[in-house]
Amino acid sequence: MFYHRKETIIPVNVGAPDARFGTFLLEQFGGATGELTAALQYWVQSFHITDASIRDMLQDIALEEFSHLEVVGKLIEQHTSKLDQEDVYAAPLFRVRGVGPHFVDSQGSAWCAAYINEGGNVVRDLRANIASEAGARQTYEALIHASSDEGTKKVLTHLLTREITHAQMFMAALDKMGKLDDPYFGTIKPDDTVDLVFNLSKGDDHRGPWNKAPQFRFENDPKPSGGLPPSPVNPDDEHMPTAAE
Numbered sequence: 001m002f003y004h005r006k007e008t009i010i011p012v013n014v015g016a017p018d019a020r021f022g023t024f025l026l027e028q029f030g031g032a033t034g035e036l037t038a039a040l041q042y043w044v045q046s047f048h049i050t051d052a053s054i055r056d057m058l059q060d061i062a063l064e065e066f067s068h069l070e071v072v073g074k075l076i077e078q079h080t081s082k083l084d085q086e087d088v089y090a091a092p093l094f095r096v097r098g099v100g101p102h103f104v105d106s107q108g109s110a111w112c113a114a115y116i117n118e119g120g121n122v123v124r125d126l127r128a129n130i131a132s133e134a135g136a137r138q139t140y141e142a143l144i145h146a147s148s149d150e151g152t153k154k155v156l157t158h159l160l161t162r163e164i165t166h167a168q169m170f171m172a173a174l175d176k177m178g179k180l181d182d183p184y185f186g187t188i189k190p191d192d193t194v195d196l197v198f199n200l201s202k203g204d205d206h207r208g209p210w211n212k213a214p215q216f217r218f219e220n221d222p223k224p225s226g227g228l229p230p231s232p233v234n235p236d237d238e239h240m241p242t243a244a245e
């Protein structure tokens with residue numbers, strides 16, 4: 001069951017409407033890193049997560065993301081409330097489709113369920129969520145840099161802040177399971193190449209803890225060990241006569 005409160009989670013007051021900036025804001029409404037993606041991703045994940053405390057966290061964050069979606073939508077609505085003739089060129093998406101948010105990104109591409117990263121395992125999902133929060137935070141930073149309206153920047157700075165909080169929550173949940181710095185999960189054991197690192201680019205090589213002992217074995221000059229694969233068998237392919245024929 002859902003309730004909706006008509007008050008927004010934070011005040012939304014745009015000082016100077018700018019339809020072109022409204023177009024940029026669509027990235028966080030109907031774009032890949034946007035609030036619809038986050039809300040639906042955490043919500044759908046919560047259906048398959050057996051740990052009650054992590055399921056509850058995901059549902060709380062999902063609903064906060066819906067509150068963010070509402071706030072971004074209000075920002076877009078206010079930025080597009082005074083469409084003028086110039087907006088035909090500066091913000092054609094709104095000039096054609098009308099005032100307010102639409103579920104497209106800043107380039108006009110329709111929102112797509114393939115943006116959602118989820119599937120069947122709590123560790124997998126929480127890691128995906130950390131990446132999602134990083135994407136959202138980065139888009140908000142770009143939007144803040146592109147904005148000259150103080151009211152807008154205040155809202156966007158709050159939204160950026162909350163994505164950091166969410167990333168910290170997902171990290172704390174992984175830490176509770178001992179999975180924050182342990183890449184193993186699931187039931188299948190990896191093979192004996194698990195600590196092997198290949199140097200497959202030649203030139204100005206650099207080393208770091210990701211390819212050094214004691215955690216990793218570094219293969220500086222890796223050789224293929226698979227032999228030549230058998231030729232394909234394809235009766236429909238064109239037949240080239242051999243020398244004997």
Ligand code: MN
Pocket residue numbers: 035038064065068136159162163
């Ligand atoms: Mn958000």
Ligand code: MN
Pocket residue numbers: 038065133136162163166
């Ligand atoms: Mn978030």
